[in-house]
Amino acid sequence: MGSGLSTTSHALLGLLVFDRQTSEEGMTGYELKQRADYTLRFYWVSPAMSQIYTELGRLSGQGLVEPIDDESGKRPTRRYRVTVAGRAALDTWLHSTEAEFPVLKHPVALRLLMGQLIDPRALADLLLNYQTGLREHRADLQAVRDMLGSNRETAFPAMVAEWGLDYYDAETRIVRRIADEIARSWIQHTDDVPHRRPRVDTPT
């Protein structure tokens, strides 16, 4: 990364730029975490609280964000605001670095790859659980999309939310098809499935 900042740093910087949520200026680490949980997790990750504070410290050290000690509230908190340098750093990142190809870590597909070693019932459960997870995630993301409405300022976040929804829909269709396929072929040859009875003893 040109400036020595990770993608996560830039993502947080981006959240900070699109502040507009409270009447206060800037955001606290806590608020940042909430925002990350709300949206960022669907396309990137939601860093741990400790990581947020660490990044904020780093960004602060580079002068990309500016801490404002806010005593006005019921309790003193530290808010962070993007500086001009921070805004410039984000622009540079957006315009002069290539976007890497997405990385997908898919434990369900990984297990299905070894489907031969999995008990048919466990396999069915695996896909069923995943379908449930998909429904839940989709619902959460739908709430995000609804919240965004349809005004010009939120057009891009809304677009990305819809992208995510489409992705979940596609994934749901594919998994349903696979589950059906497996169920069918299981019924057809319950006699010769090459599955060894799983020894559930502890290794070593």
Added chain:
Amino acid sequence: MGSGLSTTSHALLGLLVFDRQTSEEGMTGYELKQRADYTLRFYWVSPAMSQIYTELGRLSGQGLVEPIDDESGKRPTRRYRVTVAGRAALDTWLHSTEAEFPVLKHPVALRLLMGQLIDPRALADLLLNYQTGLREHRADLQAVRDMLGSNRETAFPAMVAEWGLDYYDAETRIVRRIADEIARSWIQHTDDVPHRRPRVDTPT
């Protein structure tokens, strides 16, 4: 993780179980890396060589794989074979741990989220490059799928490869739609979008 092994460890253990590629018994770290590059990267990650050797050392230490010093070839190499305990550990992992929900790190979606800050031309490039990447990845995965043929032993890997292909197809459709949408709305309001360098108003 029950046994203290990472998902990556189990993934490598899985590759080792479905050995069947050379006449030799077991696989070298190098071969394992090739296999990971070939398939694993689509659903999980392909660890660095150094990481492969580290994992092999760890698995070896736990008695889950067994090193075989092979002097028969032109040059001595160390092959690794899954032990009975290793096979049991994989079974345990597959049957008694829940599969987490997939994690997607999507730099393109992340940038699109901040689309407002991106120059329209750079934005178009971003999506164009991604579409190229999708085509390339799809072609690589198609080759994997073709290689797998349609016999009983490769049914699961083939299923997962097709899943991946469907995913790339869905993604391609979505991105094309988004790119069109952006192009259309850009043409519609070229009046209120700065034509040259985007000096979007600084917050504050």
Added chain:
DNA sequence: TGTAGCATGTAAGCCGTTACATGATTGA
């Protein structure tokens, strides 16, 4: 009164990468 949420951090440690180091074999 006590629990959930707000709020901020430090420390230990894992997972994984890049860089470094080494050397043999194959084929243009």
Added chain:
DNA sequence: TCAATCATGTAACGGCTTACATGCTACA
């Protein structure tokens, strides 16, 4: 002979998580 590929590792370090530590505020 020179580059690419095969082959195996160690060292330094970054990014991120969990666990730990602290304390205030709202509310049931």
